[in-house]
């Protein structure tokens with residue numbers, strides 16, 4: 001990777017972009033932040049909508065291309081840095097479950113989470129992308145019970161995605177604080193990189209709030 005091969009992470013603190021930043025750090029990737037003050041609505045300004053029409057972070061720019069969606073970003077970055085050993089290789093039997101659990105995050109967990117947050121009953125199980133909330137979470141719980149990581153003994157990029165996500169979803173009361181989720185999430189959030197990014201996020205969020213004359217949070 002050359003110096004002009006750096007990754008740009010479109011970022012806002014204390015959002016879904018935090019996990020992507022933690023992953024970049026865990027991978028030892030060279031990256032620059034393009035920070036958006038969401039409290040000031042910068043993600044909805046034309047300049048950013050020209051990058052991501054959905055006005056969402058994370059997004060990454062790399063080699064003149066754009067990648068949006070956490071799921072795609074995690075797979076892309078993990079594969080880009082195989083030397084970090086956070087991704088099973090294409091010929092590794094664990095590659096299938098690795099992709100399964102990353103995709104599960106985007107196509108089952110997130111839709112279930114939003115319905116729960118909005119207190120909307122799910123579509124009937126045969127139409128819902130996640131069956132029902134308890135079944136969706138139960139499958140994850142069963143997988144994590146074997147532990148310590150999703151694929152067994154070694155941590156992968158999938159664990160960073162899930163460990164960070166379970167941390168904030170438990171904080172918001174969207175996922176119950178069962179031992180299995182708490183212990184699993186702590187394996188990621190107790191790592192120095194997560195701690196450092198969390199502290200940096202708090203500082204950045206306070207600066208954003210001050211710039212808008214708002215209280216942080």
Ligand SMILES: N[C@@H](CCC(=O)N[C@@H](CS)C(=O)NCC(=O)O)C(=O)O
Nearest residue numbers: 015016043055056057058069070071
């Ligand atoms: N489908 C996207 C969702 C990302 C997302 O919801 N990002 C939120 C931050 S946590 C966002 O950018 N919200 C800004 C807005 O909608 O104004 C992904 O998985 O990456």
